[in-house]
Amino acid sequence: MVTRAVVLVVALAAVMPLLTGGIDNKQVKLLATRFNVTCVVVFGDSSVDPGNNNYIATSMKGNFLPYGKDFFRGRPTGRFSNGRLATDFIAEALGYTKAIRPFLHKRLRPVDILHGVSFASAASGYDELTANLSNVLPLSKQLEYFREYKMRLRRLVGAGKAENIIKNSVAVLSMGTNDFLENYYLEPIRPKQYTLEQYQNYLASCMSDHVKTMHGLGVTRLVVVGVPALGCMPLVKTLMNQKTCVEKYNNFSSSFNSKLQLKLDVARKTLGMKIGYVDAYGIFRDAVNNPKKYGLIETSKGCCGTGTVEYGDTCKGMSTCADASKYVFWDAVHPTERMYEIIAGQAIDSLRKQLMA
Template sequence: MLKSNQQSSNILDHISKTLANLIMNLITLVVLLAVLLVHSQAIDIPKLRLFAAKNNVSCIYVFGDSSVDPGNNNNLETDQKVNFLPYGKDFYHGQPTGRFSNGRLPTDLIADALGYTRAIPAYLDPNLTSEQLLHGVSFASGGSGYDDLTAHLSNVISLSKQLEYFREYKAKLGRLVGKKKAEQIVTNGVFLLSMGTNDFLQNYFVEPTRVKQFTVDKYQDFLISAITKYIKAMHAEGARRLAVVGMEPFGCIPLIKALRGVSECDEGYNKVALTFNSKVKALMATLQQSLGIKSFYTDIYGLILDTVNNPTKYGNILRHPHLFKLIII
């Protein structure tokens, strides 16, 4: 994605310093996965794979929105799908797959770094193989959110439905390798959850339903309750390792700037994202203790905001089309 050149040296230095402090314990592995969401290159791949093997990390299960959807929306009756060019033009063989990107998604890069597969398949891919089931799949759906209403507005797959598909997946896995082995695979897997922006930009700030029911602060609390419910449901299904990706400063999304006719970020929207992230982070700390789940909250807000405000610090990273998609989703 990023070529090895002088302009990317700041990123490489940042990652190498991070890695020096990270590879310590199992929580560290989740941190590494989180770092990979943004910085997808220049890591010590052999060391990462050895660490994953020592901790029996079996696969990755992905839940979320367009940031991690590899094509689950392709056969839905929705306008939230991108199975056409120019999407996918830099993917393998230049073929669109339904990923909301010109190339691979961060989760694909994570799986590749761990040595499982070059790309995590969509669970609803009609060509999904039994072999692929063993290495993790994505249930994510572009346009979805923690609030099921968000998904219903776009006729995409809600998080509750994604969990239904996961239960269906477990049954298939059990038939494939046996119930006991399937339970081990799930328990040793890493569950990754990435969503939330659509709840505000395609629901609360656009549609009349929730804004009549809640203030922004109360709507955030409503979403936190939903996250709590879904994480507990994941735990009940066998999740023991969980990474939750925080919200980006969505006031800096190019679409928002274009709609408002300004070049600066919308600080009001960014404040909403920041306060929501604080609540998610607090929730993760609470659930880690109460459920005994190994979890990590991934804060991408500060890094992305710094990248937007200081692009040259990262080698004019915003001029790289591949990485632009990764960080301004």
């Protein structure tokens, strides 16, 4: 008997070639319809925020050039990259939209409600304090907006159909970087309360609690993205005065990801959810160590400004490299659109392998 998990991964596996070299979009759309993948809902930080922070009182915004210079019509949207995010590529491959809209968008359309939106907020994290430090949306608030989204979906299609759409959706959760870079290693509060390992355990427990909340709200399919190789970020290398990746930061990234995966194993067994894990750490390490494999050239610095320290406001109005598609990093922290495309493709492949195993 073919399980729903296998059916889902067969549909998602077909997306992989599109993101790494080309596939008939019609084929992917037909698969999405056939296997009843209804929509994509997104939670997280700047890695998946398409512009929710534009609508809240925070300085953590990316709604100005050169952010978005390679987006459709070359306009900034609030995405912290030169173009689209990994979740945009996934949604396009499934046949829904080329760009997922932020839930707080003032002109959210019925089609957006039907096929999925992002609740993510740049600078957020698993730790509520991380979001509060930057006055952005903590995961608890993102889940409140998800409840509101469900109510709007019910008004649009009725209660029964709305529950079915949520049940057959794919939820994406991507955060954790800011808990370390914007919180633990910058602010004094958490280091006084926790050792680094204790804080990692605390974050993993927070993630687990939020996954339980998602399950209670009807989510049955979840993709969790691990933290990337933080030591390879240009900003971290600059601050640590190193030319190569800072292994201290990479080691705790890897350690934290292991703790996340243990919690996800428990959630699979106790909640009965279908959960995939994306090894963002491994993807970044491979791209930095083997750039030619992905058609990349520059791995040590970002495309914006000097590429060593600029991100967010300090990237505003800066000159950029000639071809961002050859760079791993757009600014000193965030990936380029090309890197997000690579992440999307490999993430889907990882999901297929894990659920088929």
